[in-house]
Amino acid sequence: xxxxxxPQLRWAGCVAALGLLSGCELLEFSPNAYxxxxxxxxxxxxxxxxxxxxPLRAGDTLRFVFTGDSQRFxxxxxxxxxxxxxxxGLSFMVVAxxxxxxxxxxxxxxxxxxxxxxxxxxxxxxxxxxxxGNGREAYQHVFxxxxxxxxxxxxxxxxxxxxxxxxxxxxxxxDIGWLQQQTRSLDGAKRQVVLCHVPPLDGDFxxxxxxxxxxxxxxxxxxxxxxxxxxxxxxxxxxxxDGVTYISSYSFQKNQYVILTVWNxxxxxxxxxxxxxxx
Amino acid sequence: xxxxxxxxxxxxxGGGAGTVALGGGVQLAHQRLEPEVLxxxxxxxxxxxxxTIFTFKATYLPIRPTFGNHWRASAGVxxxxxxxxxxxxxxxxxxxxxxxxxxxxxxxxxxxxxxTPRLTYAGIATVQHPNPSRVSAYAELGTNDLYLxxxxxxxxxxxxTDILTLGFGSKVGW
Numbered sequence: 001x002x003x004x005x006x007p008q009l010r011w012a013g014c015v016a017a018l019g020l021l022s023g024c025e026l027l028e029f030s031p032n033a034y035x036x037x038x039x040x041x042x043x044x045x046x047x048x049x050x051x052x053x054x055p056l057r058a059g060d061t062l063r064f065v066f067t068g069d070s071q072r073f074x075x076x077x078x079x080x081x082x083x084x085x086x087x088x089g090l091s092f093m094v095v096a097x098x099x100x101x102x103x104x105x106x107x108x109x110x111x112x113x114x115x116x117x118x119x120x121x122x123x124x125x126x127x128x129x130x131x132x133g134n135g136r137e138a139y140q141h142v143f144x145x146x147x148x149x150x151x152x153x154x155x156x157x158x159x160x161x162x163x164x165x166x167x168x169x170x171x172x173x174x175d176i177g178w179l180q181q182q183t184r185s186l187d188g189a190k191r192q193v194v195l196c197h198v199p200p201l202d203g204d205f206x207x208x209x210x211x212x213x214x215x216x217x218x219x220x221x222x223x224x225x226x227x228x229x230x231x232x233x234x235x236x237x238x239x240x241x242d243g244v245t246y247i248s249s250y251s252f253q254k255n256q257y258v259i260l261t262v263w264n265x266x267x268x269x270x271x272x273x274x275x276x277x278x279x
Numbered sequence: 280x281x282x283x284x285x286x287x288x289x290x291x292x293g294g295g296a297g298t299v300a301l302g303g304g305v306q307l308a309h310q311r312l313e314p315e316v317l318x319x320x321x322x323x324x325x326x327x328x329x330x331t332i333f334t335f336k337a338t339y340l341p342i343r344p345t346f347g348n349h350w351r352a353s354a355g356v357x358x359x360x361x362x363x364x365x366x367x368x369x370x371x372x373x374x375x376x377x378x379x380x381x382x383x384x385x386x387x388x389x390x391x392x393x394x395t396p397r398l399t400y401a402g403i404a405t406v407q408h409p410n411p412s413r414v415s416a417y418a419e420l421g422t423n424d425l426y427l428x429x430x431x432x433x434x435x436x437x438x439x440t441d442i443l444t445l446g447f448g449s450k451v452g453w
Contacts, residue, residue, distance in 0.1 A: 033298075141327075
């Protein structure tokens with residue numbers, strides 16, 4: 001991350017890259033374009049690769065940071081990073097969407113400039129603000145897939161695009177078939193977590209898909225909880241009275257984040273503990 | 280340099296107006312004010328699908344010292360408004376998708392400000408050629424409305440250098 005951490009070198013790089021045109025973010029073709037440093041592309045894959053080099057032993061309790069909606073709160077992001085770096089025993093951080101406010105690649109890179117200073121990797125799911133303008137394409141270039149899953153330690157994570165309004169409620173977002181396919185199998189894990197941006201009872205979630213989405217989570221084996229952002233306010237609830245716990249994240253602006261600890265009890269059922277940290 | 284033929288053509292790179300943009304305009308107010316229009320293009324490599332950008336720009340050049348018979352150095356400021364069209368651009372003001380005010384900003388219309396240094400070479404006017412052609416090279420260092428909105432509410436967040444945009448180009452006038 002040489003270019004992102006040393007502004008002087010980034011400027012020197014920009015001058016050197018003038019001939020190449022595309023390597024320099026300063027030489028702006030359009031705010032909707034995503035030309036710039038290759039260091040800040042495919043960040044999801046890079047962070048997953050980083051996690052793979054630091055695996056959690058089977059049976060170990062998993063501890064991770066849960067937050068969301070970084071948007072234009074850059075000063076808050078710096079304080080959050082300072083606070084998270086003081087915690088111990090964390091494996092990674094998840095950001096529940098709305099990395100950007102205007103769907104611009106520069107915004108996503110400004111957030112990465114800060115979150116890349118975390119001692120732990122971080123992962124994101126796309127939010128509605130990340131999709132406006134050319135944001136959906138910029139997000140895929142800077143971060144990666146809109147829907148993806150991974151197993152870390154004994155926990156499977158499924159991250160899914162639930163920003164139905166950004167697809168004009170076309171009935172295909174969230175992709176229920178893909179969600180069912182992912183949550184049906186634990187891929188060797190002992191529990192699972194689903195993360196999205198817009199929660200299923202929000203006005204920006206396709207109402208035709210609310211019930212199938214909730215049902216997919218209800219029948220998902222060993223589901224610990226479902227996580228979301230978008231509301232900017234922290235909350236824990238069981239909105240469908242179906243035994244599925246939904247947890248909504250703080251936004252960066254709230255100067256608080258959550259540490260989630262997950263494990264399985266003696267009956268091999270998933271359990272979690274939740275701790276709120278102010279910064 | 281005679282000001283009887285104030286038209287010029289522009290080849291422009293970056294500055295939020297496209298990877299490459301072509302256009303032209305006129306020189307007014309004793310060659311100090313230059314309104315122009317540009318059509319820019321961003322290839323899919325940088326934006327998933329190609330973008331077309333229509334820009335109206337005005338440059339004011341109050342400082343215009345000459346050096347010898349041919350050279351002139353200028354410095355000025357300018358502003359622009361542009362509209363972006365592209366197959367993947369989602370319009371934040373689309374009434375079929377969003378209620379009024381859902382997003383307060385436009386994703387298709389951008390405004391911006393810049394400062395611009397310029398170097399111009401001009402032929403010498405003669406009886407036979409009273410309006411010799413002239414060619415200029417310029418740079419533009421600026422920013423746009425959304426980047427300013429990203430900077431202003433953040434005390435200690437991103438820095439002014441983060442929001443800078445660079446463009447450069449050449450103008451041929453006759």
